[in-house]
Amino acid sequence: MKNERNHELLEQYPQLKELAKKDTVFWENTNRMKKPKTMHFTMSEVEDAEETLQRFSSYLKVVFPELVKSDGLIESTIEEMAEMKNALEQRYDVSIPGQLLLKCDHNLPISGSIKARGGIYEVLKHAERLALASGKLKVEDDYVVLATEAFQSFFRHYTIAVGSTGNLGLSIGIMGKKLGFNVVVHMSSDAKKWKKDLLREKGATVIEYEADYSVAVEQGRQEAIQDPMCHFIDDENSKDLFAGYAVAAKRLKGQLEKANITVNSAHPLFVYLPCGVGGGPGGVAYGLRELFGEHVHIFFAEPVASPCMTLGLMTGLHDEISVEDIGLDNKTEADGLAVGRASKFVGKVMDTYISGCYTVKDEELFTSLALAMESEELFLEPSAHAGMFGPIQLMKNGQKYLEKHHLTDKMEQATHIVWATGGSMVPKEMREDYLKQTTL
Template identity: 80%
Template sequence: MKNERKHDLLEQFPLLKSMAAKNTVLWENTNWVKQPETSLFTMQEVKEAEETLQRFSSYLKVAFPELEESNGLIESDILEIPAMKSALENKYGVLIEGQLLLKSDHALPISGSIKARGGIYEVLKHAERLALANGKLQVTDDYERLASAEFQSFFQQYTIAVGSTGNLGLSIGIIGKKLGFNVVVHMSSDAKEWKKALLREKGATVVEYEADYSVAVEQGRQEAELDPMCHFIDDENSKDLFAGYAVAALRLKGQLENMNIPVSVTHPLFVYLPCGVGGGPGGVAYGLREIFGEHVHIFFAEPVASPCMTLGLMTGLHDAISVEDIELDNKTEADGLAVGRASKFVGKVMETYISGCYTVTDEELFTSLGLAIDSEKLFLEPSAHAGMFGAIRLSQKGQHYLAQRGLTKHMAQATHLVWATGGSMVPDSMRATYLAKSRDLV
């Protein structure tokens, strides 16, 4: 970005100065509206995704025995974490009004992260599309048939490719290889070695890059375009991924009802979602706003070095601006969030949907990691801990937001939901490394 343009942006958006200095910020979205609309996506696509996943439930039970108990449903529980709430309050000297809950997507079956929804759904939908088009399947069939040697052989003709910092690649690699596809995962320099090793163990081809996420995605996209038998799963632009993530909102409604947790003007719901390129949190946020309307308040959480969605939404430039343009280095231990340029598709949808964004330091992520283990015996990977700071940022910097929305008097009845995006697949050796780093900080 030319210095003149950068100067103009800094003048227009004073918060950029704090972001450029790697200070933590809370950005309020002034484009938020009570009844958001978008022409880029519909709830019908979410409902179709749920129906597709239901058709595949019999296959998933056979392919992944851990899904037998849930009848083929890939879903996670909501946990109460009162000890973590107290630990955060004591550590950071804040009062978190209301209850603190955890949406435990770190424990999602198959691939142990939020990507188990969108990523697995897109692969399943692609497999269904191919099988239907080739006369090998009808939607009225029992999809358990897809676990047969016949279908394994059929899918081996095709390749699935994806660019990833880690978790999306894992979900694509695991389900893709299970079905029989060839899988190529283009991984950025931020991807953890254990994720690459696990993918190779599953039989996927891993292509490594010294550059960041955006380069890995672009290279993967270009290579896939040269192969008519290859389907590229585009984390920046895929509506199928987005729909798969949004399914979570349909299910969350029932989970909250079963826990007798109301969502209303007097019982506001706050949801905190770690954000990289934007697909996962964007899909969830879309579904939640469509279901709960103005009574759900959604904040995306990003590292101070990689606040690409905050930057894109604040300036309205979306993918036309990167964190490097304000001289940030995009280097963070939160590998899934190490993205320098946000998805334009997701950003455009989110313009009127989310309440805002906030940033966190790596030090905060590791401090929270230690607190969660000590207080709740709960392990999440560092990037997932970005969600833990939503209620803290609101307490520290969000009084204007709460007052403007008329929420201040209702906060005692608020529900704060931290979306835990990954962690259960992390090997023990890596967990020990993370914990040691946390102990050093504390």
């Protein structure tokens, strides 16, 4: 702890001592059932996002042939993980009652991560906004016209910029360049080399920083302000990103209904989301709580070195405190989660939406990586494995939470969903490197 304020926080929030020591922490959010604060965001914006994505479906099918099968829909499946559930139970000597499912965003088309939702949506929305304002496009047109050279030439006059640890940059770079935009991605020191290389291969400009994510975002934001032709996609504050992510909740609801999986007071739903700055998991969590209410229990997962959302929510300081303030270095192999300061916008919304947060050590991410390969032949990048520890943390350290919410006798009918946030685009040699780090 660096100063007097932080010393006072230590006294007020005893779990901060555990966070500061890089111990694994399970933190319950006691504000969950309070009335949400007034916010300038509603489900109507999520409906708008879904309609926008639908308008682009004909265009997306043409420029990304892999979307023909889904009729232009960027979506992932849910899959049962019975073998992984058994492997986790044996490894951690814990019983996980109910069904364990994987939300397979690691297989999302185009960019292979949860960022394909919000990131691609904001690029498409910006392109639509420019095209409509120019008079070159009408809402009732078939958006396949956006694949023509005329529109490519039009979008070349504009730039899209973003600050990223990796996956958001990939989504925006791939989609932005496909439309014809100039794309500038400000990448933090945590970003993996293969992600930078792929972006450059796609034609994006990559600017690298020795500093962490927050510096990359701020530099990108400042440069964009100087250029009236540049749109900055702000991972810390963008409501368009948030809306794009929240679309996932509506689609998940439909998938659960199709699979005859009930969510109600007798059949609770638990969802575990890896969390960096908070935009992706925050958008998903917002949509899930709006649709399922008190019957969904959402937990954010963070590395022990980068628990920015846990820290912000626990203290109520949100973006006014960073992990460095409690002596943490923000260094983790979970590159997408290497964020030192949580989003102000998302943190304040999540204050009454999520059930809690937990932290995970890097070595456990690699243990999970090995278990998933051995039990399910499933590869996810390390950051995505943070979600796998949700059911373990809940059953080992969340008994008071279950008792308080009268869930203890309902767990056999529970559904647990681990949100797989990325992995399908990781190169073969990188996968092999990750596997070398695993221990069972």
